[in-house]
Amino acid sequence: MFTPETASVAFIGTGVMGSSMAGHLLAAGYPVTVFTRTKEKAEKLLEHGADWVETPGDAARTSNVIFTMVGYPHDVEEVYFGEQGLFEQAKEGTYFIDMTTSTPTLAIRLYEEAKRRGMYSIDAPVSGGDIGAREARLAIMAGGDEEAFQEVLPLFEKMGTNIVYQGKAGSGQHTKMCNQIAIASNMIGVAEAIVYAENAGLDPENVLKSISTGAAGSWSLSNLAPRIINGNFEPGFYIKHFIKDMKIALEEAAKMGMEAPGLALAKSLYEQLAERGEENSGTQAIYKYWQNQP
Known part of the structure; x- marks a missing residue:
C-alpha cells in the first residue's frame, strides 16, 4: 500500500x-x-x-x-x-x-x-x-x-x-451511471416539491423540516433543496457535465436493451436549461425550468 x-x-x-x-x-x-x-x-x-x-x-x-x-x-x-x-x-x-x-x-x-x-x-x-x-x-x-x-x-x-x-475494469463507471440515473429523476422530484410548496402558499424551508427525514429523504433533498430556496445555483456539479453523464448512461442502457424513461425525461429538461444559458449552473438549477412555465 x-x-x-x-x-x-x-x-x-x-x-x-x-x-x-x-x-x-x-x-x-x-x-x-x-x-x-x-x-x-x-x-x-x-x-x-x-x-x-x-x-x-x-x-x-x-x-x-x-x-x-x-x-x-x-x-x-x-x-x-x-x-x-x-x-x-x-x-x-x-x-x-x-x-x-x-x-x-x-x-x-x-x-x-x-x-x-x-x-x-x-x-x-x-x-x-x-x-x-x-x-x-x-x-x-x-x-x-x-x-x-x-x-x-x-x-x-x-x-x-x-x-x-x-x-x-469499467465497473466503477457502470456504478456511477447507476448513481446518475438515481439522481436524475430525484432532482426533478426535489424541484417539483419546492415549486408545489410555493404554489400552495407554504414555507418551503418548513416543508423541508417535515419531508427531508421521512421516506422522501435523499442527499439532493437535504443538500440541494436549501440552495434552491436560497437562490443559490452555483455549481457543486455542472449541468453541462450532468448532461454528459446522462447521455453516457442512456447509450449504455441502449446497448443492454434497456429503456430508461425517467433518465430520458431528466436529460431533456436539463438540455432545455442548457439552451437557456444555464449549462454552467449547478444541477439544482432544474428549479428554473418551472420559472418560465405558464
Whole structure:
C-alpha cells in the first residue's frame, strides 16, 4: 500500500472537486504535483506546497500514482494518449486512477493499454459533489484489478468515506451511471416539491423540516433543496457535465436493451436549461425550468 514516503502523486484537473481532493492528499503528507489548463485554479494548492508542471506528460515523468479528473471522455483521451500523454511519458509500474465520470468502454481501453505497458489503471468516479469533496466524504466506486485497488486504497481514504471495489475494469463507471440515473429523476422530484410548496402558499424551508427525514429523504433533498430556496445555483456539479453523464448512461442502457424513461425525461429538461444559458449552473438549477412555465 502506498504511503507518503512511497507515493509521488500527480493530480490532473483541479476544478470544483479536484482541488479539494488534491488538497486532502497534500494535507496527509503526500507530495503532489498538479496540472490544470488554467493555472490560477491551482493557486491554493501551490500555496500549500504542491508543485506545478506545464503538461500532463511532465507530471507523469515524476510520479508513480496519477489521478485524473477532467471534464469529458474526449478530455480523458487527450490526457492519456499521444506523444505527450500520460501513457507515453509514465514509467513502468505507474498507477493511473481516472476519477472522471466517463464511459465504461474508455475505462476498459485505459486498463488494457496500461496493462500492455506494465502499468495499472483503475476507474474510480466519485459522488458527493463539492460538499463531499471539501469534507473528504466522497463515495468512490472503483473498477480494475483488486490488487491495484488495495495498493491505492490509503489515498482514496483521504478523499472519501464510502469506498467500494465494484469489480473488473469499467465497473466503477457502470456504478456511477447507476448513481446518475438515481439522481436524475430525484432532482426533478426535489424541484417539483419546492415549486408545489410555493404554489400552495407554504414555507418551503418548513416543508423541508417535515419531508427531508421521512421516506422522501435523499442527499439532493437535504443538500440541494436549501440552495434552491436560497437562490443559490452555483455549481457543486455542472449541468453541462450532468448532461454528459446522462447521455453516457442512456447509450449504455441502449446497448443492454434497456429503456430508461425517467433518465430520458431528466436529460431533456436539463438540455432545455442548457439552451437557456444555464449549462454552467449547478444541477439544482432544474428549479428554473418551472420559472418560465405558464
